[in-house]
Amino acid sequence: MSILSLFVVIPALMLLGLWLSRSLNQVRGVMVAGSSLLLALSIWLTIYFFQQRASGNTDEMLLMQSIEWFRPLHIAYAVGVDGISVVMLLLSSIIVFTGTFASWQLKPMTKEYFLWFTLLSTGVYGFFISIDMFTMFMFYEVALIPMYLLIGVWGSGNKEYSAMKLTLMLMGGSALLILGLLGIFYFSGADTMNVLEIAARHNIPVNIQKVFFPFIFIGFGVLGALFPFHTWSPDGHASAPTAVSMLHAGVLMKLGGYGCFRIAMFLLPDAARELAWIFIILTTISVVYGALSACVQTDLKYINAYSSVSHCGLVLFALLMMTQVSCTGAILQMLSHGLMTALFFALIGMIYGRTHTRDIRKLGGLMKIMPFLAVGYVIAGLANLGLPGFSGFIAEMTIFVGSFGAELPNGDPDMFRRTATVIACTSIVVTAVYILRVVGKILYGEVSDKHYLELTDATWDERVAVICLIACVAGLGLFPLWASNAITDAVQPILQNIGTIAAL
Amino acid sequence: MIPEAILVAVLVILFIADFVSAKSNCRKWFNPLACVLMLPVIIAPLLLTDEIHVFGDMYRNTYGVGIVKAILAAGTLIVFIQSKVWAEKSDKEGEFYMLIVSTLLGMFVMLSSGHFLIFFLGLEMASVPMATVVAFDKYRKESAEAAAKYILTATFSSGVMLYGISFIYGLCGTMYFNDIAASLSSPFQPILILGFVFFFSGLGFKLSLVPFHFWTADTYQGAPTTVTGYLSVISKGAAAYTLLIILFHVFGSMREQWQWLMYIVIVLSITIANLFAIRQSELKRFMAFSSISQAGYIMLAAVGTDWNLSATSLLYYVLIYIVANMAVFTIIAVVEQNNGGRTNIDDYDGLYQTNPKLAFLLTLALFSLAGIPPFAGMFSKFFVFMAAAKAGTSWAYAVVFIALINTVVSLYYYLLVVKAMYIKKSDSPLPAFKSDCNTKVALAICTIGIALFGICSYFYEWISASV
Numbered sequence: 001m002s003i004l005s006l007f008v009v010i011p012a013l014m015l016l017g018l019w020l021s022r023s024l025n026q027v028r029g030v031m032v033a034g035s036s037l038l039l040a041l042s043i044w045l046t047i048y049f050f051q052q053r054a055s056g057n058t059d060e061m062l063l064m065q066s067i068e069w070f071r072p073l074h075i076a077y078a079v080g081v082d083g084i085s086v087v088m089l090l091l092s093s094i095i096v097f098t099g100t101f102a103s104w105q106l107k108p109m110t111k112e113y114f115l116w117f118t119l120l121s122t123g124v125y126g127f128f129i130s131i132d133m134f135t136m137f138m139f140y141e142v143a144l145i146p147m148y149l150l151i152g153v154w155g156s157g158n159k160e161y162s163a164m165k166l167t168l169m170l171m172g173g174s175a176l177l178i179l180g181l182l183g184i185f186y187f188s189g190a191d192t193m194n195v196l197e198i199a200a201r202h203n204i205p206v207n208i209q210k211v212f213f214p215f216i217f218i219g220f221g222v223l224g225a226l227f228p229f230h231t232w233s234p235d236g237h238a239s240a241p242t243a244v245s246m247l248h249a250g251v252l253m254k255l256g257g258y259g260c261f262r263i264a265m266f267l268l269p270d271a272a273r274e275l276a277w278i279f280i281i282l283t284t285i286s287v288v289y290g291a292l293s294a295c296v297q298t299d300l301k302y303i304n305a306y307s308s309v310s311h312c313g314l315v316l317f318a319l320l321m322m323t324q325v326s327c328t329g330a331i332l333q334m335l336s337h338g339l340m341t342a343l344f345f346a347l348i349g350m351i352y353g354r355t356h357t358r359d360i361r362k363l364g365g366l367m368k369i370m371p372f373l374a375v376g377y378v379i380a381g382l383a384n385l386g387l388p389g390f391s392g393f394i395a396e397m398t399i400f401v402g403s404f405g406a407e408l409p410n411g412d413p414d415m416f417r418r419t420a421t422v423i424a425c426t427s428i429v430v431t432a433v434y435i436l437r438v439v440g441k442i443l444y445g446e447v448s449d450k451h452y453l454e455l456t457d458a459t460w461d462e463r464v465a466v467i468c469l470i471a472c473v474a475g476l477g478l479f480p481l482w483a484s485n486a487i488t489d490a491v492q493p494i495l496q497n498i499g500t501i502a503a504l
Numbered sequence: 505m506i507p508e509a510i511l512v513a514v515l516v517i518l519f520i521a522d523f524v525s526a527k528s529n530c531r532k533w534f535n536p537l538a539c540v541l542m543l544p545v546i547i548a549p550l551l552l553t554d555e556i557h558v559f560g561d562m563y564r565n566t567y568g569v570g571i572v573k574a575i576l577a578a579g580t581l582i583v584f585i586q587s588k589v590w591a592e593k594s595d596k597e598g599e600f601y602m603l604i605v606s607t608l609l610g611m612f613v614m615l616s617s618g619h620f621l622i623f624f625l626g627l628e629m630a631s632v633p634m635a636t637v638v639a640f641d642k643y644r645k646e647s648a649e650a651a652a653k654y655i656l657t658a659t660f661s662s663g664v665m666l667y668g669i670s671f672i673y674g675l676c677g678t679m680y681f682n683d684i685a686a687s688l689s690s691p692f693q694p695i696l697i698l699g700f701v702f703f704f705s706g707l708g709f710k711l712s713l714v715p716f717h718f719w720t721a722d723t724y725q726g727a728p729t730t731v732t733g734y735l736s737v738i739s740k741g742a743a744a745y746t747l748l749i750i751l752f753h754v755f756g757s758m759r760e761q762w763q764w765l766m767y768i769v770i771v772l773s774i775t776i777a778n779l780f781a782i783r784q785s786e787l788k789r790f791m792a793f794s795s796i797s798q799a800g801y802i803m804l805a806a807v808g809t810d811w812n813l814s815a816t817s818l819l820y821y822v823l824i825y826i827v828a829n830m831a832v833f834t835i836i837a838v839v840e841q842n843n844g845g846r847t848n849i850d851d852y853d854g855l856y857q858t859n860p861k862l863a864f865l866l867t868l869a870l871f872s873l874a875g876i877p878p879f880a881g882m883f884s885k886f887f888v889f890m891a892a893a894k895a896g897t898s899w900a901y902a903v904v905f906i907a908l909i910n911t912v913v914s915l916y917y918y919l920l921v922v923k924a925m926y927i928k929k930s931d932s933p934l935p936a937f938k939s940d941c942n943t944k945v946a947l948a949i950c951t952i953g954i955a956l957f958g959i960c961s962y963f964y965e966w967i968s969a970s971v
């Protein structure tokens with residue numbers, strides 16, 4: 001058994017523990033123990049990964065293992081990690097850990113809530129460690145369905161509608177995925193589902209690739225909030241309970257970007273090269289449209305959800321630019337966006353839990369009342385708009401530098417990609433507008449409602465969640481090199497498969 | 505013919521036991537007796553590994569068919585276990601078990617047939633007693649109406665089927681499967697294709713594929729819940745496997761012709777049934793449409809061109825469909841017994857608050873039916889899609905695509921039930937109750953099946969090695 005399987009085994013044991021626990025304290029105990037263990041494991045994995053790389057181990061994937069599962073169908077339980085999966089696993093562990101604390105006081109049905117929450121994280125971990133298409137897809141779906149109940153039962157607002165919309169749209173995406181996976185499997189020789197083996201063969205005819213690439217890219221793109229398939233995201237985030245929003249925006253949406261990169265672009269490289277322009281247009285729209293939409297929202301969660309559409313659009317955008325720098329930036333953006341959106345949603349949840357409103361027109365002067373949360377909010381906002389020193393700056397800088405430098409095979413600059421980059425860059429300005437507007441309105445100024453004066457600042461469990469996340473956002477912003485080194489290594493083989501980009 | 509012989513023996517024993525105990529007041533042992541008697545029926549086909557041909561190849565039994573029989577018998581066992589409370593309330597308990605066993609005998613004969621006459625004999629042996637059990641709740645007029653609908657449609661479709669078989673006989677001069685397969689050669693006469701279509705409509709009725717599905721909703725709703733469960737899984741499974749055998753091994757050379765029929769019927773079944781299921785408010789009717797669409801998914805296996813892959817995925821689908829659907833029907837039955845016979849979806853509002861375990865198990869079963877991992881349903885659905893995509897043509901991929909889009913629609917209506925149980929609040933939710941022991945056993949078997957049949961690849965590999 002590879003040590004990576006622990007990422008699935010520990011959540012499975014947590015599920016068992018939760019099922020058996022009889023009191024609230026036992027439930028919390030299981031969750032804290034399990035999520036800390038996972039965090040420790042992913043930190044260990046990161047260190048191990050760097051040690052291996054430092055000692056000259058240049059294997060594409062580390063800790064690989066493949067156990068035959070459905071032998072007649074050539075399905076295996078295959079695991080392995082490269083730099084991208086390592087940082088994604090680390091991200092997931094941080095979010096799950098902080099999410100546990102963010103939902104410390106959740107009621108009612110705490111046990112059931114954490115059961116579904118843990119099932120969701122099982123899916124996320126499983127997805128990031130898998131390198132077999134079937135296993136990957138299975139974990140992907142495991143991560144999706146708990147959202148329905150998490151939002152439907154514990155959510156707020158128009159939760160039934162949002163939960164159903166989110167589930168159906170994401171499942172629609174995975175329906176497209178199945179078709180794409182079947183196509184890849186049968187046309188690559190029908191004797192393996194292993195991602196690395198299929199990529200090494202690189203034997204699917206280009207016209208076939210072109211048929212299946214949109215299925216896979218859109219299938220994962222739905223989860224990555226690709227325009228026009230992003231509409232589940234604002235409603236879903238707005239209705240979800242705090243920790244679920246955190247996990248969803250922080251980790252689940254990254255499954256989309258990761259899948260697009262690992263499956264669509266890695267296994268169908270020629271189609272990716274030739275069809276990229278369609279999706280570059282769509283993602284550019286995502287980036288700009290998401291940012292503009294955020295400007296006119298009045299609900300804090302909607303603002304953040306649209307901001308997520310914009311930032312996740314940027315991830316897909318950068319991946320499609322297909323330069324090494326931009327792809328590294330894309331993964332960094334996943335990491336950075338995951339951390340700061342989780343921070344944002346956590347803070348919004350905490351503010352909402354006190355004021356019982358998320359409408360920015362009704363909020364004001366919170367800095368005087370709950371300074372800890374307000375300062376956290378300012379930091380999250382600054383990170384989001386890309387202030388140097390925080391992770392957002394590093395990621396966006398890398399992306400735009402990389403995208404602008406995209407070259408055609410003959411060495412000329414790729415004007416199409418360059419234009420798209422310029423358009424996407426405007427989102428930075430728009431982001432600053434909506435972030436600063438919100439910060440100014442709700443944190444400073446007069447206290448809008450005198451009942452707010454009686455409210456208290458963060459409790460200890462909330463402080464744990466917020467401080468952890470701020471530390472990570474700042475940590476990534478100040479010391480980005482370790483992450484970008486790990487990622488660059490892993491991006492290399494995928495880009496090699498794609499080759500040089502084609503002229504439009 | 506040992507499995508059939510055992511079934512006949514079971515039938516006789518049940519008859520005598522019922523006869524002997526007719527006057528006695530203590531019939532507690534009758535249900536356990538019926539359940540225990542099913543065990544040899546399950547085990548026997550698994551022990552017969554040799555291929556058998558008797559009556560000049562009119563009857564044949566391979567290990568693959570044996571496995572189908574074992575799976576169907578195991579499903580029947582679950583039906584027997586969960587039927588205890590309901591059957592004891594009726595005044596003719598013994599007859600219920602006898603009639604079910606005789607339908608099962610008919611299915612066994614149908615599965616093993618190597619000749620159209622034997623096939624037809626088996627089909628009729630399965631249908632006629634089925635109509636009787638559908639009418640079992642004789643004091644409810646819905647039950648009688650359901651049976652009338654069932655028997656009328658069954659007879660009509662049998663007639664059409666016989667007409668089709670007579671065409672095939674007229675053209676091939678034989679009714680043996682092997683001889684027909686050998687005598688078919690391209691170009692096919694239009695009358696042969698007509699004969700095939702007539703024949704297909706007969707089995708389409710058993711499988712309740714669109715456009716032969718009109719009886720399904722009323723019959724499922726009117727029949728006693730236990731019988732509906734049996735009808736939806738066992739009878740469907742037998743018909744599906746038989747159809748697959750005939751399509752591949754008798755009309756294999758006509759694939760070019762029948763594949764269009766299959767494409768159309770599958771797409772219609774899945775799509776139309778899903779659209780109707782969304783609008784249902786009565787749970788048994790809802791499950792009727794769900795089962796029509798599931799039949800479409802089962803037959804997707806026939807789109808594929810690889811016999812082993814298609815047969816395995818079909819059988820695996822049936823296996824998982826049996827446990828998931830039986831779990832649903834067991835829960836419907838037990839809820840019905842505790843709330844005065846109501847089966848509307850509204851009656852399940854707030855079920856999680858009062859009966860969390862039952863609601864949780866129903867959720868698992870529905871998730872499995874919808875194809876959500878890690879439950880077994882996702883694996884069976886994925887493998888059926890794999891089998892169908894094996895055909896490799898763009899039409900096959902198109903059919904798979906439509907089926908895939910339909911999984912989202914089906915997820916929507918399965919989630920409506922989940923929503924009723926978890927999210928909706930009810931003024932008068934079903935009070936908390938304790939299920940009887942038999943229900944618990946049946947649900948335990950089903951739940952273990954839902955949890956393990958997918959993740960443990962053993963079952964799939966075992967079927968794959970045997971068919």
